[in-house]
Amino acid sequence: MGEMSEVGRLILLGAPLGNPADASARLREVLISADVVAAEDTRRLTRLARDLDLTVGGRIVSYFEGNEERRTPELVEAILGGYVVALVTDGGMPSVSDPGYRLVRATLDVGAPVTVAPGPSAVTTALAVSGLPCDRFCFEGFLPRTPGGRRSRLRALAAEERTLVFFEAPHRIGATLTDLADTFGADRPAALCRELTKTYEEVLRRPLGELARWATEGDPRGEITLVVAGAPVTAAERPDDDTLRAAVAEREAAGRSRRDAITDVATEYALRRRDVYTIVHS
Template sequence: MGDMSDVGRLILLGAPLGNPADASARFRDVLATADVVAAEDTRRLTRLARDLGVEVPGRIVSYFEGNEERRTPELVEVIQAGYQVALVTDGGMPSVSDPGYRLVRAALDAGAPVTAAPGPSAVTTALALSGLASDRFCFEGFLPRSPGARRSRLRALAAEERTLVLFEAPHRIAAALADLADAFGADRPAALCRELTKTYEEVLRRPLGELARWAAEGEPRGEITLVVAGAPATEPERPDDDTLRAAVADREAAGLSRRDAVTDVATTYGLRRRDVYDVVHR
């Protein structure tokens, strides 16, 4: 291990999604100076370091789904001893559908500093390339593997008005798209992003029904991020006259003037003040 600093820390590294040139200068610096590099795939990290021309003098250890539970306390001990531990996954930011959350939580609970050398993210890259609304979005990660659980999750998401970002495995994408088209409607706009930043990058911007047919014709390969337009906003249902009168009466009983009560009810239900006033005085 290298020289101990006064304070050990955990550094999360945003790794290239595929193109090594996306690695930041800070990413390279941390690889070249960290005492320990915890990697989801040590061979992949070694290959990336070679592509970047970076020597990794620190100890490289594996940190993946299968050994997270056992290795986390070991790494926290190293950090507490004053060493720098870098965490890198196969692509994108650790913890985002990747190993990392458990170690971040354990380091924070132990009072250890946690920082990041931020970098590429498949979520925001796909969102930006999709051509779909990106001002409000939600990330759903991987859908459930079993068909029943997947359909249930999609039914619950069908009315979500924000743009959705999902990850899916190539061998499940055809079934997932068929279920999406069924739950959201075949005409819902979407974008299937495949092999982002790599040689064969492909972004298909088509309605869900068309994407489902495309995927059924041949199993797509590579890492897949799916972006789906949110459900169209629904107008709130107008309450009946009795409900409006009762709402105004409740506010008056609470001490509001008739004018303020009418204004408040109109704002609450998205109605014109004049319409509420007419109902109350009808």
């Protein structure tokens, strides 16, 4: 290890998704200077360091799903001892469907600082290139592996109006897309992003039904990020005039001014405020 700093800390490193040229200057700097580098796959870290023409300066340890429970206390102890520990996953940001959350939480729980050298994210990269609305979205990560669990989760998400982002393994993508088409509708727009930033990058922008056929008839490979349009926004059914008057009166009884009550009701039912005003005063 290098010389200890006065206060140890954890640094989360954003790693390239596939193209080493996307590595930031800070990523390079931290890989060289950190006392300990915890890597999801030490072989991938070695390859990345070689591609970046640098030597990792500190001790390299593995940190993945199978050993993070055991390794976390060791890394926290190093941080408390004054060492700088860097965490890097195979690609993208730690903690986002990758190891990291457990170590971040444990580091914060002992009062030690956590910082980040941000970098690429498959979530936002796929979202940006999908051609689907990006102003509001939710990330669902990997769906349950069992068919029943997957379908149950999708039924709970069917009415979600925000754009949805999923990760999926290539050997399950056909079944997942079939369930998505059955639950969300075969015509729901989507974008399947495969091998982002790599040599064989591919983005298929098609309805879910067409993507399901493509996946089940073919042999998809590589890392897949799936972006699905949110459910269509349906206008609230317009109530009759008596119901609108009652809704305004109810809000007035609760303490709202008549002006504000009319505005609230007009907003709720996507009506013009002037029309609600006329109904209330007729």
